[in-house]
Amino acid sequence: MTSTRPLIGINTDFRPAQQRTPAYVYLAAGYYENIQAAGGIPVILPPSNDVDAIHAAMDRLDGFVLIGGQDLDPRNDGYMLHHSMKLMHSNRETFDRIVVNEITERRMPVLGIGAGMQLLNIVQGGNLFYDIAEDLPNAVPHRDHQDPLHRHSLVVESDSLVGRVYGDGEIRVASRHHMAIDEVAPGFRVTARCPDGVIEAIESEMMDWFAVGTQFHPECEAASALDIRIFEEFVDGVKERQTGDLRLVA
Numbered sequence: 001m002t003s004t005r006p007l008i009g010i011n012t013d014f015r016p017a018q019q020r021t022p023a024y025v026y027l028a029a030g031y032y033e034n035i036q037a038a039g040g041i042p043v044i045l046p047p048s049n050d051v052d053a054i055h056a057a058m059d060r061l062d063g064f065v066l067i068g069g070q071d072l073d074p075r076n077d078g079y080m081l082h083h084s085m086k087l088m089h090s091n092r093e094t095f096d097r098i099v100v101n102e103i104t105e106r107r108m109p110v111l112g113i114g115a116g117m118q119l120l121n122i123v124q125g126g127n128l129f130y131d132i133a134e135d136l137p138n139a140v141p142h143r144d145h146q147d148p149l150h151r152h153s154l155v156v157e158s159d160s161l162v163g164r165v166y167g168d169g170e171i172r173v174a175s176r177h178h179m180a181i182d183e184v185a186p187g188f189r190v191t192a193r194c195p196d197g198v199i200e201a202i203e204s205e206m207m208d209w210f211a212v213g214t215q216f217h218p219e220c221e222a223a224s225a226l227d228i229r230i231f232e233e234f235v236d237g238v239k240e241r242q243t244g245d246l247r248l249v250a
């Protein structure tokens with residue numbers, strides 16, 4: 001019997017060969033574990049510049065999760081490097097940009113997390129603060145190199161996917177970033193902020209596109225039961241599009 005479980009693409013990170021080790025692709029297990037637990041079938045796509053192969057793979061997918069990672073190269077968007085940046089490998093970023101353009105053209109359901117949300121926002125016409133410490137000096141810490149499980153509180157819009165998931169209670173989410181969305185892309189709205197004003201979630205306002213982004217990390221090893229609901233909401237949204245039900249994200 002053919003499974004009706006949606007196929008959800010996931011990108012990976014890339015580390016080039018070093019003196020004693022080969023090149024690796026890798027991703028945190030929480031990304032695919034949570035997609036699987038939510039009823040999807042994770043399909044991990046490594047970086048590639050074979051556009052025909054990417055196109056053929058995207059033809060077979062029902063949705064996509066864009067994972068977090070190091071910094072996007074601002075020179076790809078006409079800006080200058082910033083001293084605080086540690087760039088992701090260009091193999092990954094080149095691939096990710098091809099994939100996000102495919103997702104956009106197909107209006108494929110997408111959940112962007114961390115760098116994945118930032119890239120989604122950039123490609124759709126938004127932009128970023130390149131360093132919170134410099135651009136938003138009154139902001140609370142959004143990462144702690146000594147504590148990979150660093151968390152901060154969150155204020156959500158009730159009429160949104162994250163609002164549906166987290167409700168009204170005290171919310172604390174896993175945060176590991178020094179960049180943040182400045183201008184939200186046309187067609188998207190802010191659905192959650194840190195109390196210091198930093199944007200922490202966005203979602204599409206377009207009827208024909210189920211697209212959500214979180215700056216925080218619901219896939220992390222210390223994810224709460226509510227964090228995991230983000231994946232359930234996403235996979236449910238993908239399933240609704242499989243049956244042709246189009247609705248706003250929230």
Ligand SMILES: N[C@@H](CCC(=O)NCCCC(=O)O)C(=O)O
Nearest residue numbers: 068069070071114115177178179
């Ligand atoms: N590098 C960007 C994006 C933040 C991000 O995706 N963090 C995740 C770190 C790697 C991981 O734990 O997956 C920024 O700093 O704003």
